[in-house]
Amino acid sequence: MQMRLPVAAVLVCFCAFAQQPLNLDQLVAFVRSSIQLKYADKQVASYLAHVKLTEQLDERTVEQLQGEGAGPKTMAALNELVAQSASLPKPRPKAPAPPPVTIPPPSSEEQEAVIGDVRDYAMNYSKSLPDFICTQVTRRYYDPTGLEFWRTQDTLTAKLTYFDQKEEYKLVLVNNTYTSAAYQSLGGATSAGEFGSLLRLTMEPKTDALVGWDHWATLRGRRAYVFSYRVDSFHSQWHINFENTQTIISGYRGLLYVDKDTHMVLRVMFQAVDIPSSFPVQEATTVLDYDFVKIGERDFLLPLKAVVRMRHDKLLTKNDVEFRMYRKFSAEAVVTFDTPPPLSEDQTKEQPQQGEPPKGEIPKGEPPK
Numbered sequence: 001m002q003m004r005l006p007v008a009a010v011l012v013c014f015c016a017f018a019q020q021p022l023n024l025d026q027l028v029a030f031v032r033s034s035i036q037l038k039y040a041d042k043q044v045a046s047y048l049a050h051v052k053l054t055e056q057l058d059e060r061t062v063e064q065l066q067g068e069g070a071g072p073k074t075m076a077a078l079n080e081l082v083a084q085s086a087s088l089p090k091p092r093p094k095a096p097a098p099p100p101v102t103i104p105p106p107s108s109e110e111q112e113a114v115i116g117d118v119r120d121y122a123m124n125y126s127k128s129l130p131d132f133i134c135t136q137v138t139r140r141y142y143d144p145t146g147l148e149f150w151r152t153q154d155t156l157t158a159k160l161t162y163f164d165q166k167e168e169y170k171l172v173l174v175n176n177t178y179t180s181a182a183y184q185s186l187g188g189a190t191s192a193g194e195f196g197s198l199l200r201l202t203m204e205p206k207t208d209a210l211v212g213w214d215h216w217a218t219l220r221g222r223r224a225y226v227f228s229y230r231v232d233s234f235h236s237q238w239h240i241n242f243e244n245t246q247t248i249i250s251g252y253r254g255l256l257y258v259d260k261d262t263h264m265v266l267r268v269m270f271q272a273v274d275i276p277s278s279f280p281v282q283e284a285t286t287v288l289d290y291d292f293v294k295i296g297e298r299d300f301l302l303p304l305k306a307v308v309r310m311r312h313d314k315l316l317t318k319n320d321v322e323f324r325m326y327r328k329f330s331a332e333a334v335v336t337f338d339t340p341p342p343l344s345e346d347q348t349k350e351q352p353q354q355g356e357p358p359k360g361e362i363p364k365g366e367p368p369k
Contacts, residue, residue, distance in 0.1 A: 021053070022054065023053070024053070024056070034074075035069040035070060037146055044073070044077075045077040048078065053088060056090045111225075114225055123200065129300060130295050131163045132162050133162075135157060135160070135323075135337055136158045136322070137339055137340065138158070138321045139322075142315065142317050143315070146314035148316065154174060154186075155174070156186070157171075159172055162329070206235065207235045211228070213225075219350055223259075228253070230251070230273075242280045242281055253270075254270045255267070270287075281312055285309045286307070288306040289348050295328050302323065303323045305320070305348055324340050
């Protein structure tokens with residue numbers, strides 16, 4: 001899989017976001033992020049001068065932020081917000097978190113068996129798929145501040161054809177307007193190859209991935225094993241491409257969510273590691289979710305949604321890529337396209353652990369070596 005990021009000279013303009021009302025948690029998160037990203041004290045204070053709070057800011061919180069590194073101008077602006085917000089309601093007290101339910105990990109023998117099944121599954125995944133057509137919707141966002149104040153760039157709707165184990169993408173709509181443009185002509189961050197390449201990158205024998213137990217999870221109502229993995233740059237095949245001028249092969253790490261009943265992969269997470277400091281892209285992550293889809297008379301586990309994020313200096317980009325309206329491939333098929341509404345966040349949210357695994361007690365064991 002290749003990832004691309006445009007060269008962009010973006011002016012950081014905090015005031016564009018300052019009119020948005022902030023609660024106390026949002027304000028604290030902003031100041032802490034500003035400290036971590038080493039924003040100029042004067043710039044942060046200028047932003048805070050335009051902030052409208054919805055909750056009371058207390059002196060104790062301001063003192064905590066000072067201890068974390070807030071500058072003198074930022075402190076003056078925060079103290080002014082203390083006075084301005086004195087008549088506002090206090091933040092609601094946070095409910096105490098329920099005690100975690102600890103489920104023992106599977107035995108080392110079970111883990112090794114599952115990992116072996118996943119390797120076989122990953123290597124044969126593309127061969128197991130039928131020929132089909134689906135609609136791929138990519139909603140692209142960017143943030144010049146690096147603080148996840150996302151702005152919409154555009155929405156791309158494409159026809160994705162999977163035939164004879166090959167993927168073909170044809171751009172159909174840009175912001176719901178028909179286009180004849182090619183993907184590569186649009187610029188910006190793009191991604192492709194989500195169906196089988198990501199699975200192979202994690203579990204192909206030549207990657208020599210280090211795999212170990214992480215935790216239990218529930219995704220879309222299905223209990224899942226979660227394994228962590230890491231691939232060093234020497235064995236990696238993951239390319240990060242910057243504007244077709246610079247390319248590196250990066251090591252990566254992440255998590256694999258494996259369905260407990262079928263040993264099929266429900267989610268794969270990637271994070272680039274050991275990126276050279278001289279390379280323009282400092283962060284690159286991908287999260288890809290799979291779900292069961294009926295094509296013809298059978299159910300297949302196919303991509304549901306991918307989230308691809310990158311950072312270049314303070315510029316963040318995010319692609320939310322959804323795979324919708326799957327149907328069986330036919331050369332005579334007449335296909336019409338529109339842009340469906342975004343998927344609900346609940347469809348990709350990991351549910352907390354609750355109770356014991358569905359099929360009896362699982363003995364505690366050591367992770368595989």
